[in-house]
Amino acid sequence: MKTFIRKIELQTMRAYVTVKTRAHEITGKTKEAFLNKEGQGTLDVAVTVLISIVLGALILGGLYLIVSGTVLPTITQKIKDMFNYQG
Structure with missing residues (x-):
């Protein structure tokens, strides 16, 4: 019975570590996405194209x-x- 409880504790700890690790990865990716400024000029290009079409x-x-x-x-x-x- 002690080994059964120990196995469940180990599985729970592994699951906790896995969830925590994935949460940190997702948090890191989210921060990168918010700090990324590569698509910043896209709106400027869209407005320029729209003005060109109207003119x-x-x-x-x-x-x-x-x-x-x-x-x-x-x-x-x-x-x-x-x-x-x-x-």
Whole structure:
């Protein structure tokens, strides 16, 4: 009976040491993750890309308005004048 109790005590101690060791490992990894500054510029890049997309859309929209309002009617009129030549 003494050996049985001793075995249970040893297993309990091993389990305690294992849990304690893993808790320290997890704590260390968590500290490293919080102190890691490698991904710090990711938000800056995302904002820059978003601003670039918005500015590009505005520029394309402006060019479309210029082309559809000024250039296309002029081209259409010139094409009609070419085919209605009375020469």
